[in-house]
Amino acid sequence: MEEGETAEELLIKQHRKEKKDLQAKIQGMKNAVPKNDKKRRKQLTEEIAKLETDLNQKHEEELKQLKSTADTKVEEVVNGVETIQLEGGGQEESKQPRVTKAQKRRDKKAAQEKERESRIAEAEVQNLQGVRHQEGLKLAQKLAQQQLQIKEIASDGHCMYRAIEDQLAQRLKPALNMSMKELRSRTAEHMRNNADDFLPFLTNPNTGDMFTTEEFEKYCSDVEHTAAWGGQLELQALSRVLKLPIEVIQADSPTIRIGEEYDGEILTLVYMHHAYGLGEHYNSVERLKEAASADDN
Template structure:
């Protein structure tokens, strides 16, 4: 039946894609081994080239799967009329095809085989959706941007504290122990600064129901949430943190230039990654770390 042919074609293409990914990894490993560890310029060029190769392969796989689905939809050989399977003849007439008697055991085997092929088809479909999904594309762009600075994403848990956890991680990576702070302390210091400099923050806070600027009570409730709950942090809180820490903060994002906060401070900046499509709820902050040595990345 044509349905089986279509599913087998998708399965074969998915297997081909997996093989090409494996071949790509082998090629990447060869590239890594060919560049001396101490040649930073060539390693930076190599990292950018690897990111481009991976993006090109993802796009190729997406286009091939889309083309396969388009071809199978337009290629109809068999049809079912009144519950009797027929073959279309060249002159438009239909010839009945007699089906052999199928045992119950065979039906069970056929059903199991069909379910397995359907599962493979769903896997292939999910793989294509992942390749073309906004989350995947955002990750590729961010990886390329960070690689130019010899950096990579360091994952932070998504629990409402992600911005503060990312800042906490950045402080822990610095050689300044006096700056190390817990998430609880960062939240407390942020709320304290906002309360003490209300004029710098109130104009940017409005009641979502009325559109009016926050009242004093509403602002205090906002600051209390910053300090005592898992309220999500954003640019206002980063503005406060840069003053608390006396450090600049750079926020790298995929679809626009980096946001630079506290540029009046000349120290090495805290670097955060802002992702719009990281999780189900969307927005999320991650930290960064030095790009691992490509020659040893496979072992880490």
């Protein structure tokens, strides 16, 4: 044990090593399966997802057990004064030499560094146990069954439209692609032209009353010209504009399917409730790299 390391920090180091060892094992498993054996490759993907899930669950249990059994040790330092036991049982206070300003600065810097390291270790524990991490694991397992993986989209307020833009670029001919700005414009236009289909589902957050005509127009203007976050109403409009079905995969809820009356290739998004500490977020998807490599060969 290095000086100053806590039991929790040592456990996190052990977990990092176990993760590294697992990745080496996974690489060996991948190398052992021929790239043209699609059936075995699919089974391998599911086996890998289970191995990663099992290891993360093991790590969670070990961290919980450590936290429940750890003793809290408190160091008490009283004004930098030591007490010296004298003969006869008496005590005398011996004041330490005055600490220089330079030493105080060094001590403060060392304390800040120690606190920073502690926060990093705690953040790693929280991430491992946190809902965001668990959501990511569940989504990875769901997507692996379809030979898919998450494709990260920037979290800038335009994520839903950028995810649709990415899906169009992956699945359709370039001539049919639309930019994020065009998707926003077409969505707003469709909502304005079909107000009766959307207005009943929009209410003023302060009064609970259905949007007035003016409020609805402002809502559509925000859809078109700002980074206003998009949701299910906008996805319904986009499905009609593109005449394509859209599905939204979630970790703990059934997949949402919109525009099932259309026969075109499905556009697939991932909806994350706990992404980036900012709450809700949309990502795109792409073929699993292993599956794509097998097809290429």
